[in-house]
Amino acid sequence: MSRKPTVSCVELNQRWLSLPLNLWQTxxxxxxxxxxxxPMLADGGLTPDARQRAETSRMVNEKLLAxxxxxxxxxxxxxxQLTLYWLRVWSAALQADTKALEQVQRSWLNGSWPQLLGNHILRAVEQxxxxxxxxATANARRLRKRQR
Structure with a gap:
């Protein structure tokens, strides 16, 4: 009995389609x-004041943390589940067991592992x-408020 995937195909597609918007905002x-x-760094010249040094330090720390x-x-x-699936594939392939490979291929066609893989890749990209x-968005908001 195959398990039902935890994420629907529609939700997965919507999440994939939201990535370009996320990149655009960033x-x-x-x-x-x-x-x-x-301009703030250019105004500082060779001897920046405390505020400019703090902003530069913050910028470096944010990039390292991100x-x-x-x-x-x-x-x-x-x-x-995905790891076990691939172990079964490689085990069957290494043993040259064609019946086991056929079984794995059928489970691939009828199973939910492609959706699991897509969900895993999407989650990794999002995170x-x-x-x-x-x-980037927090800095833009903070500096925008400072300019007013």
């Missing part, structure tokens, strides 16, 4: 942030991009 928030920070969070999200292990998106 891009424009980054452009806005660069537009605020660049990189670490993104890397950890992308290193997330796949679901156990990998989340720190960058949150940081």
């Amino acid at each position: 891009y424009w928030a980054s452009v806005e942030t660069i537009g605020y920070r660049l 990189s670490a969070q993104s890397l950890l999200a992308l290193w997330a292990p796949p679901p156990a 990998g991009l989340r720190p960058w998106h949150q940081g």
Whole structure:
């Protein structure tokens, strides 16, 4: 008896389609942030004041933190069901067991593992991009308020 997938195909497609919007928001928030920070850093010259040093330090720390969070999200292990499926495939292939390979192929066609794989990849991409998106949009909002 096959287990029903936890995420519907419609929800998975909607999440995949939201990725370009997420990237677009991150891009424009980054452009806005660069537009605020660049003149501030240029005004500082060779001897920036405390506020400019704090902003530069904050910028470096945010990038290091986002990189670490993104890397950890992308290193997330796949679901156990997916791992067991691939172990069965390779085990059958290494033993040259054609009947076992046929069985695995049938379970692939009738099973939910492609959806599990798609959900795992999508979750990794979303979690990998989340720190960058949150940081860029938060900086744009914070610097926008400061400019008013």
